[in-house]
Amino acid sequence: MTQVAASEATVFFQLSLGRFESVVDLNDTVRAAKKKFRFAVPQVAHVNLNSFHVNFNGSYFTDESKTLASYNVENGVTLHLVKKITCPAAAVDTEKKVDE
Structure with a gap:
């Protein structure tokens, strides 16, 4: 690792x-770090990192406007980029309205 x-x-x-x-x-911020990473590493330049969550020690960084330090990121850690899953069924209102 570099100093x-x-x-x-x-x-x-x-x-x-x-x-x-x-x-x-x-x-x-987490968002800025993902953006810098994308432009710094040619292999991921084509990847839309906005469609990935950051997972660290089993927890997702749900608020990407927070700093890396606020999530206790330190030198040498691994941040896992996990594809966000969209579920069309979750957007559908399944409760039927009851007629009075």
Whole structure:
């Protein structure tokens, strides 16, 4: 791993294409870190990372406007990028209205 500044960390992003090392600023939001990662690694330049959740230690980063530091991301950790699942059935209102 390379040496980094105090607010920076070397992390690994794991997704189906492989595991990639990236230097991130811990004060960046999750959204900004994903964007920087996408442009820094040519192998994922074509991947829409907005369709992926970040999973770390079994928890998803549900609020991508929070910083990496707020999620306790540290040097050397692996962040898993997991494809978001959309369920069309979940958008359908299944409750029938009762006629009075």
